[in-house]
Amino acid sequence: MTIPQAQREAAELLARLSGAAPVETHISAVYVGRDTAWKMKKAVALGFLDFTSLAERERFCRRELELNQPHAPGLYRDVVPLTRGPDGRLREGGDGPAVEWVLRMAPVPAGDFLDEIAAREGLPPRLLDAVADAVAAMHAAAPRAETDPPAAMAAILDGNVPSALRAGLDPGRVRAWAAAARAELARVAPALAARGAAGFVRRCHGDLHLGNFCLWEGRPTPFDALEFDEALARIDVGYDLAFLLMDLDLRLGRAAANRVLNRYVARGGDAGLLVGLPLWLSLRAMIRAHVEGTRGRDWSVLLTAAEAHLAPAATRLVAVGGLQGTGKSTLARALAPALGRCPGALVLRSDEIRKRRFGVAPEARLPAAAYAEGVSAAVHAEMFAMAATALAAGQAVVLDAVFLDPGHRAQAEAVARAAGVRFDGIWLEAPLEILRARLAARHGDASDANEAVLLRAAAVDPGAMAWHRVAADDGAAAAARSAIGMKGHSMC
Template sequence: MLPVTRTAEGGVELDGDGEVVEWVLRMAAVPPGDFLDAVAAAGGLDGARLDALADAVFALHDALPPAAPLGEFDAVREGNRRAALAAGLPAGRIAAWDAALAARLAALAPVLAARQAAGRVRRCHGDLHLGNLLLWQGRVCPFDALEFDEALATIDTGYDLAFLLMDLEYRLGRAAANRVLNRYVARSGDAGLVAGLPAWLSLRAIIRAHVAGARGRGEEALAYLARAEAYLAPPPPRLVAVGGLQGTGKSRLARALAPALGAAPGALVLRSDEIRKRQAGVPPEQRLPPAAYTPAANEAVFAELTAQAAAVIGAGHAVVADAVFGRPSERAALEGAAGGAPFTGFWLTAPRAVLEARIAARRGDASDADAAVLAATAAREMGESTWHGLDATEDPLPAARAALERGC
């Protein structure tokens, strides 16, 4: 902030010594290449930066107090229907989209009411796409929040996030959107947001569709419309588990499988290491002392993982569960969480020397396991497993994908 001050001659100057008559804001210059849409176009959104992006959105939402909703989704739906028609989008397709969205929103009403009661409705950013995020002093920063309409910005945090997920999927593909979704849920614990994603993603896509149509970009408008339609017809959920000793590459395999599974933007990865860190109130990469790994703490981690898996599957979204699953009771409980959805369990193995080398090479990971933890786990009786065994000495991804394609 700089003062506009009165000069001795009666004029005004910036930041002088005279009487302050007004204040102005000096804006900081941001290089055009530092806006995240430009960073994405240049191939600069790697895994670490996508995690930082999710962390920035989590921090934004986490700092906001709960708010009473000022608008209803039916009004948002109607406004976008009219805008889509005014932009020249095909009337028949818009009518079908509107009917499908109305039906989904009606079914979703109890879930949205419960989320509101839980404090998930807040005065959010409201326009959270890549063009409204930038790099500032090395950090990902949101800016230019929606200010002209309180009702449009007082929304569920999941709906706020959905604009970013839709934008990432459109620009970079599902893997990028899936990574941001999973990092956000790992930080927030808000696995329940997946219930709203088909409707929220569809609304965000139709907004982009009619904006593109109004600007004469017909091909782009139809591409967004196709996405808006597809989001409302998600594939059924399934539960995939990835177990094995520390260092077998469970998390790498889980992250690689997730984007292709289930509804957009892919399966929710529930990782026991990340749940443990969240329960302890620390970021995923912050190490915990051995005292944090008590039997009671372990039970709490697996109770949350199993409960979240059941809830997410019940909401119609796919899950990849990532943990050692060294006890028969843990494997049985997770299989039960699938309900009537298809279940596939993978068990990864590799020679001890390979596992020890991988653990020693880890940096910035949510796992706190070291060679001693590996030895203790390997010495434990794990019981007989019926899960598909995969040799993780090399990349097990092709074999895992083949098994899923066979319907295993």
């Protein structure tokens, strides 16, 4: 990659200011200094963008600042001109006519980008949760956009076919993929239109992969939102999220993508996004496949993923119950990635639904009044309604609640029956003293249960128990998989 000839003088100035060679893409050059990073947009026309005009480069620098600064305050600073000083040499700032425009940012250590961290050491659960929280907050703050979602998806789909063929992907497979994708779009088009009418189409990030997250002030922070194409950024929040899920699935595996999906839904309650997820994941994989092909890299894994996301998978409902401290959430998370289609089952945890209803983070504590009988009834009603939504969309579901009340167990089974899917209930058991010790050691969890809550629950007769009884010990996951017919970690 090179800097256009007309920008060489500006590039030389930025190299002197930063003391470094640029980090280049096809459309920009970033010069990272000790205290400041300067981003210059290249004067190029690539079909999907045209930065050849100085006025357009200024406009898109300012648009990038406007889009990213709210979510990365301090990382994005300002836009400044490069002008000629009295000596005729270029300088940063000044009052004369702008020769070039640059975006000024804070420098980020190369090792603090999440794709680098993922490649180096993986992403631990707490960091994955924080990534999902950042995306949920960004989407919640994003302004609504008025589009025709099915038509927009059709345009993206149709545009990918010639791009994939030009990039050298297998023509037969590309055309077969396009036919399958169009069939899936036709199936979900009414639901996508309804989501648009309900406000789920917003001005999103547009390019939400791990390389566009960094650690900033200790938190994962999205940056480099798509600034040059409003059509590609005015999309359903689920399509925005799908890029991240697809990237996580390929880089780190199904469990990482499943964790982010479930944390995201836990924060916002949007189980309805699942209806478009197979199509969105497939589109994101195909886009990345032909981008890699254009760069002369291996596209085969990505094309295979694009095809696989459209393949049908069995849908089922699994409920995990037991007293406080039996490890219901640990088991639910262990089972979910291998259930159903990518990125695995939606986990609906009653504790997280309760926290969302009160507008707090899962780890925040709630007063005793939040556990009144009426509140608990509303929590369970929401959990069952979300499960029905996910099952209707074709996604497997794992319910995570105490299920001490036989009526709640019956409702879980009724949801599966209404959806026409297989149901399995798992009841975890452990000695009371072990449960007391686990609760005493618990911290940073969505459950507010303490020893008093446990003792009250232990005194309640759960009635006849027809669910699979599983010892809540180190072998719980293996025993549960065997009980419900899962074969190892394979998809089922």
